[in-house]
Amino acid sequence: MSSVSVLVEIKKKQSEAFAMHRAALHSEVESTHQAESLVAKLTGLGLEVLGDYAPVPMFSKKARQDSGAGLAAFALHAATETSESADVSAESVVIACEIDRAKVDELKTKPNVKVWPNSRLTLHSNRSESTCPNCREKMDAEQSDAWRSVFDQARSAGSRVDCRPYRPAASQEEIRDLLGVRRIWQDGFRGQNIIVGILDEGVNGDEYPVVGGFSRPNATQPGSASIRSHGSMCAADILVAAPAAKIYDYPFLGIPDSGGALAMMQAVLNQRQLDGTPQITNNSYGFVGRPSKDRFPDHEVWDIDHPYNRKVAEVVESGCSCFFSAGNCGENCPDGRCHASGIGPEKSIHAANSLQEVITVAAVNSRHERIGYSSQGPGGFASQKPDLSGYSHFFGNFGPGRPAGGSKADFDSGTSAACPVVAGVGALLLNAFRDLTPDELKAVLLEGATELGPPGWDRDTGFGVVNAAVSYTILNRAPVGRATSRSRR
Template sequence: MVKKKVIVEIRAPKVPESRLMAVANEITSQFDIEGFKLDKDYKPVPGNPPDHLAASFEASNETVMLVRGEIEEGKEKELESRPNVIKVWTDARIAPTYDCDTDVSKGDLNRVARYLGANKIWAKGIRGKGIVIGICDDGVNALSRDIVIDGWSPEKCSKWGTEGGHGNMTATDVIGMCPEAKIYDIGVLKNPPGTTPDVEGAISNAIAGFQWAIEHHKRDGTPQILSNSWNSYQEEWAPDYARDPNHPFTRKALEAIREGIIVCFSAGNCGEFCQEKDFRCGSDTGSGRSIWGANGHPEVITVGAVNIKGELAGYSSQGPAALSSEKPDLCGITHFKGYNDPDTGTSAATPIVAGVIGLLKCARPDLTHAQVKAVLRKTAKDIGETGFDHNSGYGIVQAYAAYKLLIKKTKPKKPE
């Protein structure tokens, strides 16, 4: 029988963190379904219940607990019929958003900073001091330990700060815009030795990584920003994640926003204007078929890609997204010399935007996710069709214009 990786959402009593695994084992031991195997290396992740169940959970002093495992395909409904099981979800395959074009660099990080006006914010003494940005990727080891100061890795994977690849690029691009920021290396795309080679990451690890960030933010207010340069390329990889806003990871991303963290996602690299399309996109390319799951949720900041000539990257995924008609929100810059020559894809564009947000958050520490999203959309440089369009959103992020608008809003009004 074909095995399927799943996330099982269960109803559980509220217990201390030290008791999570024991309670999960007790509940899952009652499933008694041949063909289901619990992953005992995965630490159960607490979560908020779906909105329609919130009142009953509150009344019974219960919580959601997420565990993962494998089950024979076709037995999901049988598992859902067991007591305490709310829903069985696909453990969606996720992957970094690489470019499908090997074009030459158009400038470097310094030129990108000048193009966006970040250098003008630096000139005012605002360079990101006190800001921590979580890089949710495959690891960061190319930056010094006084920059990469903490992190999280899945069980049986390399420790944070010791391994890097795609994450080195995204972290470098963040620091290129927000030079005094610190980094948390959150290894959501890491896999333990022996993992199937064509699997680059799992949504269950993203859930656990986001939970780590939420708990850290509750303790000391950091990270202020999470940068995510990954996505699920095809609807068929996990249809329930692609289109259902109640998927546990999508709810976890919203939980991070409610906690006070600003969350950015790449739109993806499955746009219709790239001649050589990424094979991982399959037939899911172009408008309405290229932004899936949390990457396109109405509340997150969804980032497309342009170069510093203002030209749309032909592979940049196009809205509407599966979960929102008005996506992407705006574009960052790609195709510049950074960690690589060039740094490419919406993978590079997203940390550019996250770095800009770091500067704005440094200038206005009280800035919320909703406020920064509104300011970035309002001050973006329009390209393509007038106003919003499904290729570039509201346009290209403009760091200095956004900063000026924020400062203007905070100046006290003169007495009449």
């Protein structure tokens, strides 16, 4: 019989959830002990705990929003630079397991148990070479339509597709001029004292300022990735606007599924409980198709209560702004890996990338043309997605004279590049205005965006392209107040 990987959520209160999770991270023996204790009563199902994952605590809405003793208190801690925040009790715990496919329905009938998909991911480098060339063939056929990919350089579907925005790449200095960051730098703000967490395949710490991140025995260590990694590109693009910002490296794509992403978001929460950092996360990945809603109603794409979607919301509740790339499945020239079920308007922005709480970023080039592969709204959860656009197709990490090298045809691209550009602007504004909440940061980014289409939001570019100078001027002229109509959707 074939087995399937699932996330098993067990409703059971767990006191001092952060201390328990850290203990599990530091010891695979402890991690396995905690997980097996939680599933001990689920006998006769052949349930096998996956040792690569520590059990992940999930928090109630009350615990998330309590500014005195919940996740929301982490933001206050960051602002006051006090000792670590109090631990928080969890209402349930998620364990990554494998189970015989024939036993899944029986597992779903157990009391206080919810079974969620542990969706497989696939990783592609900027060179469009897969580290697992046979992953698609090995994948469960029923879930192949939910195949994930980082949003790196799109491959055209053919000459019939108008990809006119594939202009020659711009320089990093041109992008800085377009963002208007130099005026902010003159006032002494360059992103210092702000840490951005990059959830990706890893960052090269020799070239980029990696000061921490996810670390576990026998796992990829922060800062150890190749200079040609997708995460290194994201680091370079954050530093376009915020050259003094620091980086936390969360290389979850070494475990390419929802359980890995969930674990990295919890690692972000762990750090925020300790010292209120990182203040921002960059997430340049997502789904490239939608599975059948009738057959997979609990999938991340369809169910906002999937643990990963909830965990992202928890991170934002803690005071950390989460930036997500919109995707590369726009109708004009979608990435060749996009499935028909996930191409074009209303189909291509979904799952966590479409949550109301996050900032979803589409891609334009230096001439303010929408790049044809940039995914289009409305979003799957919040309708007005993307929120805004960022610049892509420029020499940041890749290209002549850049850290990773390459020819003029080798440049930072995809909504994967646009997203960290906007995240870098967020870091710059937070450096100048440290008390901004995620809602307020989102509001001022949207208010300051340069409109590229009709007034207001549009499905291709959101509220326009990011403009650091205008957002900074808005903050200087009046108190953020806070959230404008553009952020309430």
